[in-house]
Amino acid sequence: MKKSPLTRRYLLTMIGKTAGAGALYSAMTSWGLARPSTFTDELDLSAAPNGSSVLVLGAGLGGMTAAYELRKAGYEVSILEYSERPGGRCYTIHSGDTFTDLSGETQHCTFAPGNYINPGPWRIPYHHYGVLHYCKKFGVKLEPFIQLNYNAYVHSPHAFDGKPQRVREVLTDVHGYTAELLAKATDQNALDEYLTPEDCEALLEQLDDWGRLTGDHKYQKSIKASEFRGFKDWPAGGLMPKPSPSEPLDFKELLHSGLWGLLLDYFNTEYQHAMFEPHGGMEQIARGFANQVGDIIDYRCQVTRIEQSDDKVTVHYIDPDKPDEVKTRSADWCVCNIPLSVLSQIQVDASPAMLQAIAAIPYGSSTKTGLEFKRRFWEQDESIFGGVTYTDMPIKVISYPAYDYFSDGPAVLLGAYTIEDAGSYTMSAMTGRERVAAAVAYGKQIHPQYEKEFISGVSWSWHRCPWTLGCYGLWTDELREAHYDTLCSIDHRLVLTGEHCSYIPAWMEGAILSGMDATKRLHEKATAMKRERGDHE
Amino acid sequence: MKKSPLTRRYLLTMIGKTAGAGALYSAMTSWGLARPSTFTDELDLSAAPNGSSVLVLGAGLGGMTAAYELRKAGYEVSILEYSERPGGRCYTIHSGDTFTDLSGETQHCTFAPGNYINPGPWRIPYHHYGVLHYCKKFGVKLEPFIQLNYNAYVHSPHAFDGKPQRVREVLTDVHGYTAELLAKATDQNALDEYLTPEDCEALLEQLDDWGRLTGDHKYQKSIKASEFRGFKDWPAGGLMPKPSPSEPLDFKELLHSGLWGLLLDYFNTEYQHAMFEPHGGMEQIARGFANQVGDIIDYRCQVTRIEQSDDKVTVHYIDPDKPDEVKTRSADWCVCNIPLSVLSQIQVDASPAMLQAIAAIPYGSSTKTGLEFKRRFWEQDESIFGGVTYTDMPIKVISYPAYDYFSDGPAVLLGAYTIEDAGSYTMSAMTGRERVAAAVAYGKQIHPQYEKEFISGVSWSWHRCPWTLGCYGLWTDELREAHYDTLCSIDHRLVLTGEHCSYIPAWMEGAILSGMDATKRLHEKATAMKRERGDHE
Ligand SMILES: Cc1cc2nc3c(=O)[nH]c(=O)nc-3n(C[C@H](O)[C@H](O)[C@H](O)COP(=O)(O)OP(=O)(O)OC[C@H]3O[C@@H](n4cnc5c(N)ncnc54)[C@H](O)[C@@H]3O)c2cc1C
Ligand SMILES: Cc1cc2nc3c(=O)[nH]c(=O)nc-3n(C[C@H](O)[C@H](O)[C@H](O)COP(=O)(O)OP(=O)(O)OC[C@H]3O[C@@H](n4cnc5c(N)ncnc54)[C@H](O)[C@@H]3O)c2cc1C
Known part of the structure; x- marks a missing residue:
C-alpha cells in the first residue's frame, strides 16, 4: 500500500487543489454513498379527485400513514379502529x-411512576428512513438505543458451568482462535492454491493484529489480547496493582458452547448501530401520528365484513362490547391495515387470489416481559449501560434500559423476549403471571441480584391479543413467490397495508413503507379512473 | 450442546426452585462478574492531622481529585493553576x-451559539469508574458517545479508487473471507492435527453462520451476506423494488487495502460500547470538580520552583503576565499535577531518581480540528448518526456528533484528530488556520459535501500549549520498568499526580485514579508521621 507523503508542502498543495473539487462533489452520487434505502423522499400527493373518500381499517402505523398522506392529498378520510387507542402493535405499557x-x-402495571415497557417495537435502525422521516416530521424525539454492549453477556446454562460470559471476551476469543487456526493453515501452505506468498504475508500480518496473536501466531493470555477482551487487573493509577492479562476461554469449550452463535445479532443490519428509540416509550410514535389523524379515528369499532360493489366499499363493524349492533360505513376506497391473522377470519369481497393470499400467511408467536427492580444493579454492580444479553434459555434476551443511565430508584428491564421459537410457544401457553415468574427464575441465573431486587413485572403475549392474534406475518420464500404481489396489489377498491405487506416483517418500517406505497398506487388509480370517467363525460 | 427442555412443567418447576437461589446469589462474586476495574470504592479519608496543609500545583483532574479528597479529609488545601480556568486538558472550545x-x-471560534469542540478528551469508556464516579457525585450529566457506527466509513485514498467503504461492508467481508478460507483449510484436513472430526463439523457450521457463507462454504454475493453488509436494494414495502444483494469487495483488494486494520479500534476495550460524554462538552467535568474546589484555586499562577525542606514545601510562582514578581507559598505537603513536559523544565527539590524519572518521559504530539458545517449532511445525506470514520490520510479521524441528532442548522464535527504519528507532527508544524484548511481538503475526499457546506473551523495543537507542551506521557515498557514506581512514590513531602502517573495514559481515568491513589498514600504518610511525632512528644 502506498502511503500519503506527509510533508507540509504536500499538505499545502492539497489545500490549494480546489480545481478537482467539483469532480469530488459529484463523485458521491456515483460512489453510491447516498442513503442505503428504497425510501427516497416524502410523498407529495395532491389533487385528489373531488369528493373522493377513503375508509381506513385499523389505526396501526400502516393505516395512519395512509390516512395522513391521503388526507393531505385531499381525500375525505376516516379510520375505524378495534381498540381504544391508536398505534396497534406500536404500544407502551x-x-x-x-x-x-x-x-x-x-394484569395491572404497578411500576414506579414514569417507568414503562414496550411490549412490541422497541428499537429503530438507522436505515429505517420511513420511521425516521415521520418521527422528525411529527416531532417525536429519539434517543440512541444500544444493542451491542461489549460488557453485556452471552450465556448458556450448559456452557462454562452456566457462568455468563462478557461479549467482549467471547468476541475477542472468536477472532483470536479463528485467526490462529487460519494462520496455522496459511503457514502450512494449505491455502497456496488461493493465496500468493505476498497475500499470505499480508494475511498473517493482519491476523496477528485482528486476532491479537502473540509469539508464533498464537492466541493466548497476553496484554495484547486483554486490550480487547478485558484484563484480569485493569490498568489503573499510581501504585495501584499493575495491569495483568486475562485468560482466554478454552477453545474447544467455546466452539461447542453455542455462545459464538449468540453473537450473530450484533452484526445484523437490523441491529447495527446507530439505533434509536423514542424518549418515553415507543408509543410516542403512535402519538405523533395520532396528533395528525386522531380526529378522524373512531375507536372500539371492530370490522366484521368488507363489501365491495362497483363504485364503493361498505364496511360492517361493531362495538366489541355490543356485538349485536352492526353499523356500516361506505367510501369510494378502502385501505385495510388489519393483520392477516384477524382479516382471514373476516368476510371480505375480493378476488380468489387475494383471499388465498390473506389466508396463506401464518403468524408468529411472541411474548415480552418487563421486570422492575429496586435499583439498576446491572449498572451499579456490573457496569452494563444499555445493550442486550443473549442466552439460550427460553427468555432469550435481557435488555437493559438505554435511557436514564446512572439514575437511582426502581428501573425496568426487558426480562424475556421470545419470538418464533419453541420457547415462545411455551411462554405463550403460560399466564402473564407465570411468564413473569419464569423470567425471574431464568434471569437470576445470569443476574443473581434478581432474587433480592425484583419488585414486579408485566408480560404481554401477542397470541393472546384479540386485534393481532399473533406477532407478525411469517413469510417464507415460497409464500412470497405465491402470494406477495397479489397481497399488495389493489383489489378493485381495496388495498392492504401493514408490516405483512412488506419485505421488512416485524418492523414498523415495513408498515410505514407499505402504507406509503399503497397510498401512492391508490392515488394513481383513483386519479386515473377520474380522468377516464372525465374523458367519457 | 444440550438443549433446555421447554415444557411448561419444566418452566413451572424452575420457578419453584427457590432452594438454590441463595447459592446463585453468591455465585456472582465467585464468577468475577463484579466491576472489571481496580477502582473499588470512593475514598473515605478522615482525621487529617490537625492543621496540616497541602499545596496542589495544577488544577487538572488529577490535582482537583486530590484537592477535593484531601480537603474532605480535613486538610487545608489550596491550588495554584497556570491558566485562567480549571480542568487543564479537560477543556471545551x-x-x-x-x-x-x-x-x-x-484563533477565534465563530461557531453558531451553543456549538463546541473538545480539543482534548471527548469520550469515556464504561470501565472508567473513577470518571463515572465523580460525574455522578458532582451531577455531571452524561449521554452516550458512539464510537462504532456500522454506517460510518473506513477509507484510504489508495484503496478502492479512494471510495470510502462502509464499516458494515468491510467488517462483514473480513468475517466472510476469513471464514471461507478457514472452511477451505478445514475441509482439506489441514487442521486435523488440532481438531477432531466433531470439532471440524462444529467449526464449519459456525463459520457458515458467522461468515454468511452460502453454497459450498463460499463467501459471495447473497441475501445472507447482505443481511450483515447491507443490500443493493434494501427490503421495502408493498410493490417497491424487491431486496437485492450487494456485491462483496474483492478479497485481494481488501487484503492489501489497509482497511481491515482500520477496524481495530472498534474492538478495543478503550473504545467499546458503552461510552459516554458530558452533555455540552467535556469541560462539564472540569466544572463539576470546580464546583467543589473552585474556591481554593488561584488562577494565573505559574509555578517556577518547588523547594522542599525538612518540614515543609515552598513553591515559587509568577503571574505569566508579570514574570518579574515572584511569589511564594508554603505548605506541609505538595501534590504536583504539572505535566512532566513542563515540570522537567522547573527546578524541583527531589531525589535524583525522581528527577531522572521526571526528565525521562517524552510527550506525545496531538492536534484536533473542529469544523462547522451549514447542516448535518452526514446524517441527512449519508445516514451517519454519531460514530467515527477512520482513514489513513493525515486527518486520521472524522467523528460525527453523538448529540442533537436530526437537528437542523449548523453543526460541528471533529474533522481531524492526529495523535502520535507522522501526520501529527506535520499537522503540529502548521498554523491553526492551515490545519483547518488541511482538514477540509482531506475530509472532502470522504465527504464531498464539505466543499459546499463548510463554514469555519478551529484547531488546537497540544504541542503549542504552554501548560502542557505536548499531549500525554509516552511510556514504553522499558521506561515503566526504570521509572514508573519512582515517579509515583512520595518524595519526602512531594507526590505527583496526573495521567503520566498511571497505566492509563491519555485518559482522564488515569489522572483521576492517580489522584485518588496519591491522596490515599499521602494521607497515610501524614497520619503515620503525626502518630510517630505524637509518640515522641
Ligand atoms: C414483539 C414485537 C417486537 C417488535 N419489535 C420491533 C422493533 O424493535 N422495531 C420495529 O420497528 N418494529 C418492531 N415490531 C414490529 C412492529 O410493531 C410492527 O411491524 C408494526 O407496528 C405493525 O404495524 P401495522 O400497521 O402493520 O399493524 P398494527 O400495528 O397491528 O395495526 C393494525 C391495527 O388494526 C387494528 N385492528 C385489528 N383488527 C381490527 C378489526 N377487526 N377492525 C378494526 N381494526 C382492527 C388493530 O387494533 C391495530 O390498531 C415488533 C413487533 C412485535 C410484536
Ligand atoms: C487530544 C487528547 C485527547 C484525549 N482524549 C481523551 C478521551 O477521549 N477520554 C479521556 O478520558 N481522556 C482523554 N485524554 C486525556 C485526558 O485529557 C488527560 O489524561 C487528563 O485530562 C489529564 O489530566 P491531568 O490532571 O493529568 O493533567 P492536566 O489536565 O494537563 O492538568 C495539569 C494542570 O497543570 C497546570 N499547569 C501546567 N504547568 C503549570 C505550572 N507551571 N504551574 C501551575 N500549573 C501548571 C495546567 O494548566 C493544567 O491545568 C485526551 C487528551 C488529549 C490531549
Whole structure:
C-alpha cells in the first residue's frame, strides 16, 4: 500500500487543489454513498379527485400513514379502529396501566411512576428512513438505543458451568482462535492454491493484529489480547496493582458452547448501530401520528365484513362490547391495515387470489416481559449501560434500559423476549403471571441480584391479543413467490397495508413503507379512473 | 450442546426452585462478574492531622481529585493553576472563545451559539469508574458517545479508487473471507492435527453462520451476506423494488487495502460500547470538580520552583503576565499535577531518581480540528448518526456528533484528530488556520459535501500549549520498568499526580485514579508521621 507523503508542502498543495473539487462533489452520487434505502423522499400527493373518500381499517402505523398522506392529498378520510387507542402493535405499557388478554387474565402495571415497557417495537435502525422521516416530521424525539454492549453477556446454562460470559471476551476469543487456526493453515501452505506468498504475508500480518496473536501466531493470555477482551487487573493509577492479562476461554469449550452463535445479532443490519428509540416509550410514535389523524379515528369499532360493489366499499363493524349492533360505513376506497391473522377470519369481497393470499400467511408467536427492580444493579454492580444479553434459555434476551443511565430508584428491564421459537410457544401457553415468574427464575441465573431486587413485572403475549392474534406475518420464500404481489396489489377498491405487506416483517418500517406505497398506487388509480370517467363525460 | 427442555412443567418447576437461589446469589462474586476495574470504592479519608496543609500545583483532574479528597479529609488545601480556568486538558472550545497558542497565533471560534469542540478528551469508556464516579457525585450529566457506527466509513485514498467503504461492508467481508478460507483449510484436513472430526463439523457450521457463507462454504454475493453488509436494494414495502444483494469487495483488494486494520479500534476495550460524554462538552467535568474546589484555586499562577525542606514545601510562582514578581507559598505537603513536559523544565527539590524519572518521559504530539458545517449532511445525506470514520490520510479521524441528532442548522464535527504519528507532527508544524484548511481538503475526499457546506473551523495543537507542551506521557515498557514506581512514590513531602502517573495514559481515568491513589498514600504518610511525632512528644 502506498502511503500519503506527509510533508507540509504536500499538505499545502492539497489545500490549494480546489480545481478537482467539483469532480469530488459529484463523485458521491456515483460512489453510491447516498442513503442505503428504497425510501427516497416524502410523498407529495395532491389533487385528489373531488369528493373522493377513503375508509381506513385499523389505526396501526400502516393505516395512519395512509390516512395522513391521503388526507393531505385531499381525500375525505376516516379510520375505524378495534381498540381504544391508536398505534396497534406500536404500544407502551406505562405505570398504572391495566390490560386484559384473550384468556381473560388482567394484569395491572404497578411500576414506579414514569417507568414503562414496550411490549412490541422497541428499537429503530438507522436505515429505517420511513420511521425516521415521520418521527422528525411529527416531532417525536429519539434517543440512541444500544444493542451491542461489549460488557453485556452471552450465556448458556450448559456452557462454562452456566457462568455468563462478557461479549467482549467471547468476541475477542472468536477472532483470536479463528485467526490462529487460519494462520496455522496459511503457514502450512494449505491455502497456496488461493493465496500468493505476498497475500499470505499480508494475511498473517493482519491476523496477528485482528486476532491479537502473540509469539508464533498464537492466541493466548497476553496484554495484547486483554486490550480487547478485558484484563484480569485493569490498568489503573499510581501504585495501584499493575495491569495483568486475562485468560482466554478454552477453545474447544467455546466452539461447542453455542455462545459464538449468540453473537450473530450484533452484526445484523437490523441491529447495527446507530439505533434509536423514542424518549418515553415507543408509543410516542403512535402519538405523533395520532396528533395528525386522531380526529378522524373512531375507536372500539371492530370490522366484521368488507363489501365491495362497483363504485364503493361498505364496511360492517361493531362495538366489541355490543356485538349485536352492526353499523356500516361506505367510501369510494378502502385501505385495510388489519393483520392477516384477524382479516382471514373476516368476510371480505375480493378476488380468489387475494383471499388465498390473506389466508396463506401464518403468524408468529411472541411474548415480552418487563421486570422492575429496586435499583439498576446491572449498572451499579456490573457496569452494563444499555445493550442486550443473549442466552439460550427460553427468555432469550435481557435488555437493559438505554435511557436514564446512572439514575437511582426502581428501573425496568426487558426480562424475556421470545419470538418464533419453541420457547415462545411455551411462554405463550403460560399466564402473564407465570411468564413473569419464569423470567425471574431464568434471569437470576445470569443476574443473581434478581432474587433480592425484583419488585414486579408485566408480560404481554401477542397470541393472546384479540386485534393481532399473533406477532407478525411469517413469510417464507415460497409464500412470497405465491402470494406477495397479489397481497399488495389493489383489489378493485381495496388495498392492504401493514408490516405483512412488506419485505421488512416485524418492523414498523415495513408498515410505514407499505402504507406509503399503497397510498401512492391508490392515488394513481383513483386519479386515473377520474380522468377516464372525465374523458367519457 | 444440550438443549433446555421447554415444557411448561419444566418452566413451572424452575420457578419453584427457590432452594438454590441463595447459592446463585453468591455465585456472582465467585464468577468475577463484579466491576472489571481496580477502582473499588470512593475514598473515605478522615482525621487529617490537625492543621496540616497541602499545596496542589495544577488544577487538572488529577490535582482537583486530590484537592477535593484531601480537603474532605480535613486538610487545608489550596491550588495554584497556570491558566485562567480549571480542568487543564479537560477543556471545551465554545462558540465565541478566543485562544492564542505558543506561536502567537490567535484563533477565534465563530461557531453558531451553543456549538463546541473538545480539543482534548471527548469520550469515556464504561470501565472508567473513577470518571463515572465523580460525574455522578458532582451531577455531571452524561449521554452516550458512539464510537462504532456500522454506517460510518473506513477509507484510504489508495484503496478502492479512494471510495470510502462502509464499516458494515468491510467488517462483514473480513468475517466472510476469513471464514471461507478457514472452511477451505478445514475441509482439506489441514487442521486435523488440532481438531477432531466433531470439532471440524462444529467449526464449519459456525463459520457458515458467522461468515454468511452460502453454497459450498463460499463467501459471495447473497441475501445472507447482505443481511450483515447491507443490500443493493434494501427490503421495502408493498410493490417497491424487491431486496437485492450487494456485491462483496474483492478479497485481494481488501487484503492489501489497509482497511481491515482500520477496524481495530472498534474492538478495543478503550473504545467499546458503552461510552459516554458530558452533555455540552467535556469541560462539564472540569466544572463539576470546580464546583467543589473552585474556591481554593488561584488562577494565573505559574509555578517556577518547588523547594522542599525538612518540614515543609515552598513553591515559587509568577503571574505569566508579570514574570518579574515572584511569589511564594508554603505548605506541609505538595501534590504536583504539572505535566512532566513542563515540570522537567522547573527546578524541583527531589531525589535524583525522581528527577531522572521526571526528565525521562517524552510527550506525545496531538492536534484536533473542529469544523462547522451549514447542516448535518452526514446524517441527512449519508445516514451517519454519531460514530467515527477512520482513514489513513493525515486527518486520521472524522467523528460525527453523538448529540442533537436530526437537528437542523449548523453543526460541528471533529474533522481531524492526529495523535502520535507522522501526520501529527506535520499537522503540529502548521498554523491553526492551515490545519483547518488541511482538514477540509482531506475530509472532502470522504465527504464531498464539505466543499459546499463548510463554514469555519478551529484547531488546537497540544504541542503549542504552554501548560502542557505536548499531549500525554509516552511510556514504553522499558521506561515503566526504570521509572514508573519512582515517579509515583512520595518524595519526602512531594507526590505527583496526573495521567503520566498511571497505566492509563491519555485518559482522564488515569489522572483521576492517580489522584485518588496519591491522596490515599499521602494521607497515610501524614497520619503515620503525626502518630510517630505524637509518640515522641
Ligand atoms: C414483539 C414485537 C417486537 C417488535 N419489535 C420491533 C422493533 O424493535 N422495531 C420495529 O420497528 N418494529 C418492531 N415490531 C414490529 C412492529 O410493531 C410492527 O411491524 C408494526 O407496528 C405493525 O404495524 P401495522 O400497521 O402493520 O399493524 P398494527 O400495528 O397491528 O395495526 C393494525 C391495527 O388494526 C387494528 N385492528 C385489528 N383488527 C381490527 C378489526 N377487526 N377492525 C378494526 N381494526 C382492527 C388493530 O387494533 C391495530 O390498531 C415488533 C413487533 C412485535 C410484536
Ligand atoms: C487530544 C487528547 C485527547 C484525549 N482524549 C481523551 C478521551 O477521549 N477520554 C479521556 O478520558 N481522556 C482523554 N485524554 C486525556 C485526558 O485529557 C488527560 O489524561 C487528563 O485530562 C489529564 O489530566 P491531568 O490532571 O493529568 O493533567 P492536566 O489536565 O494537563 O492538568 C495539569 C494542570 O497543570 C497546570 N499547569 C501546567 N504547568 C503549570 C505550572 N507551571 N504551574 C501551575 N500549573 C501548571 C495546567 O494548566 C493544567 O491545568 C485526551 C487528551 C488529549 C490531549
